[in-house]
Amino acid sequence: MKRERKLGKGVCVIGAGMPKFGMFNDRDSKDLFAEAFKGCIGSVDKGIDPKDIDAVYVGNATNDFFVHQAHWGPIIADVIGHVPKPITRTEGACASSSQAFREACFAIASGFYDVVLAGGVEEMSKLSTEEATEGLAIFSFPDELKHGFTFPSLYGTRAVSYSEKYGAKWEDLWDLTIKSHNNAALNPKAQFNASIRDIMNTRIERAKAKGQPVPEWRDEKEALGDPSFNPLIAWPMHLFDCCPMSDGASAVLLASEEIAREFTDNPLHVIGLGQGSGTSLSLSEDLCSLEGVVYAAKEAYGMSGLGPEDVDFCEVHDCFSIAEVIATEDLGFFKRGEGYKAQKEGITARDGSKPINTSGGLKCKGHPVGATGTAQIYEIWKQLRGEAGERQIPNPNIRIAGTHNVGGHGGTCTFTLFERR
Amino acid sequence: MVESPFNDISYNKFLTEEKLMGSRCTKCGTLFVPPRPICTKCYAADMEWVEMKGKGELITFTVISVGPPFMIQEGYDRKHPYCTGVVELEEGVRVVARIEGFDNTKPESIKVGSPLIVDFIHRDTGEKRKTYLAFKPLESAEKRG
Numbered sequence: 212m213k214r215e216r217k218l219g220k221g222v223c224v225i226g227a228g229m230p231k232f233g234m235f236n237d238r239d240s241k242d243l244f245a246e247a248f249k250g251c252i253g254s255v256d257k258g259i260d261p262k263d264i265d266a267v268y269v270g271n272a273t274n275d276f277f278v279h280q281a282h283w284g285p286i287i288a289d290v291i292g293h294v295p296k297p298i299t300r301t302e303g304a305c306a307s308s309s310q311a312f313r314e315a316c317f318a319i320a321s322g323f324y325d326v327v328l329a330g331g332v333e334e335m336s337k338l339s340t341e342e343a344t345e346g347l348a349i350f351s352f353p354d355e356l357k358h359g360f361t362f363p364s365l366y367g368t369r370a371v372s373y374s375e376k377y378g379a380k381w382e383d384l385w386d387l388t389i390k391s392h393n394n395a396a397l398n399p400k401a402q403f404n405a406s407i408r409d410i411m412n413t414r415i416e417r418a419k420a421k422g423q424p425v426p427e428w429r430d431e432k433e434a435l436g437d438p439s440f441n442p443l444i445a446w447p448m449h450l451f452d453c454c455p456m457s458d459g460a461s462a463v464l465l466a467s468e469e470i471a472r473e474f475t476d477n478p479l480h481v482i483g484l485g486q487g488s489g490t491s492l493s494l495s496e497d498l499c500s501l502e503g504v505v506y507a508a509k510e511a512y513g514m515s516g517l518g519p520e521d522v523d524f525c526e527v528h529d530c531f532s533i534a535e536v537i538a539t540e541d542l543g544f545f546k547r548g549e550g551y552k553a554q555k556e557g558i559t560a561r562d563g564s565k566p567i568n569t570s571g572g573l574k575c576k577g578h579p580v581g582a583t584g585t586a587q588i589y590e591i592w593k594q595l596r597g598e599a600g601e602r603q604i605p606n607p608n609i610r611i612a613g614t615h616n617v618g619g620h621g622g623t624c625t626f627t628l629f630e631r632r
Numbered sequence: 633m634v635e636s637p638f639n640d641i642s643y644n645k646f647l648t649e650e651k652l653m654g655s656r657c658t659k660c661g662t663l664f665v666p667p668r669p670i671c672t673k674c675y676a677a678d679m680e681w682v683e684m685k686g687k688g689e690l691i692t693f694t695v696i697s698v699g700p701p702f703m704i705q706e707g708y709d710r711k712h713p714y715c716t717g718v719v720e721l722e723e724g725v726r727v728v729a730r731i732e733g734f735d736n737t738k739p740e741s742i743k744v745g746s747p748l749i750v751d752f753i754h755r756d757t758g759e760k761r762k763t764y765l766a767f768k769p770l771e772s773a774e775k776r777g
């Protein structure tokens with residue numbers, strides 16, 4: 212990076228929408244995106260005529276594989292009544308819609324467009340778990356895919372390395388998992404809208420109703436340590452360390468700073484944009500870090516003139532529990548080897564000094580891969596405007612927020628900073 | 633051998649012949665396994681083939697109980713998980729491979745740093761013949777050997 216980045220023109224977020232994430236056998240990508248679009252348009256405080264949207268960027272990772280349908284740009288343009296205006300599909304695996312968001316920013320900053328919609332969509336639940344596992348594994352590098360690596364396993368190897376280097380055990384990640392579920396329990400749009408305790412109680416009730424042996428867990432950690440509750444997926448990642456298969460969509464509306472206040476008195480200003488890339492496991496020098504995230508963070512912090520200490524809260528890409536730990540270290544929130552201690556001390560809780568994943572994160576909110584990036588921005592939008600309801604961060608002074616999105620196991624990495632002024 | 637392009641197709645073809653091959657930049661000497669057409673260190677595009685000795689150590693690993701369909705077809709499932717990992721070769725480069733010969737039902741017993749020796753897992757025959765790069769513990773190989 213030779214110089215600090217800047218946008219040619221200021222860009223603001225003026226609206227955001229998303230449906231509840233989940234696994235739906237009666238819903239498809241088109242109607243999920245239509246709902247995200249409707250919510251997004253409806254969230255614009257002073258209203259907007261959809262006819263005024265100049266262009267759309269839509270992230271989709273691999274519906275080609277999941278539902279055997281390609282060329283999602285025009286399908287989405289059609290369902291939201293955008294034809295014949297332009298739409299562009301972006302693909303960066305699980306970071307696809309963060310890329311859509313960046314392209315939307317650049318399109319406005321260049322002066323070419325004034326109002327642009329960015330969003331994402333993915334429909335993963337129509338395949339069996341094994342088939343969908345392969346659908347995600349194709350986001351890895353060719354040699355990894357060939358040798359049977361799955362997504363949880365790519366992060367599993369990173370967790371083994373982290374454990375070797377810093378001494379953190381799998382059990383040390385349980386506080387983080389409990390925290391994610393506590394947040395998701397307050398998020399009506401989360402796929403797992405339940406705490407670990409709620410899920411334990413459901414299992415106990417079910418066992419009683421069926422006359423089966425009733426589990427005797429003393430607390431959440433005892434349940435997480437029970438293989439019948441939390442089976443191994445890819446060592447040391449167990450079921451509750453992993454994000455689910457999800458269907459979902461999300462959309463945000465952007466406008467140039469010059470006209471943003473025609474639409475709302477409370478826009479979010481895009482103050483930092485960063486993107487980096489990464490290589491395969493065998494070529495990653497430090498398996499406890501994603502070099503593309505470090506690069507993206509440097510770019511975004513440089514553009515904003517801010518540092519990690521200035522970020523009031525952040526949505527990070529916790530496709531697996533270990534990913535949240537690595538993310539918070541790569542973004543500079545915590546020292547190397549210290550990230551896993553943050554939740555033990557309550558720092559990353561909703562009422563902590565650095566709330567992380569107030570939405571519940573990917574693990575609990577759900578991870579319809581192509582929709583995740585702009586869904587993270589939806590959470591920032593709600594929190595910074597004080598509209599997050601029960602899960603609102605209690606600190607009334609929050610002003611700066613970040614979204615960190617990773618495609619593959621570090622191949623595509625984005626970090627974006629937002630400010631409420 | 634000299635004619636083969638420096639790509640994954642050649643790499644996989646050599647694996648079926650039980651050869652672990654890489655490419656070395658003739659200008660700066662950097663070694664790449666799998667091979668690459670361009671040196672990403674000095675950007676020279678003049679490579680030569682080099683065969684690896686096949687000894688290394690385990691850098692990291694995982695044990696997978698939910699695999700993709702092609703691994704399930706091989707008989708792996710929750711009760712019979714398989715191990716994959718990253719191996720650093722004596723020559724100084726790292727590769728991803730299947731890891732054999734450990735008790736996969738006790739992943740906590742698998743030790744990072746274990747000395748390993750190359751193995752080749754062949755599947756199917758004829759046109760469909762495919763070979764996976766694998767490594768197994770050096771000790772057990774010597775005992776048997």
Ligand SMILES: [Zn+2]
Binds near residue numbers: 661673675676
């Ligand atoms: Zn070179």
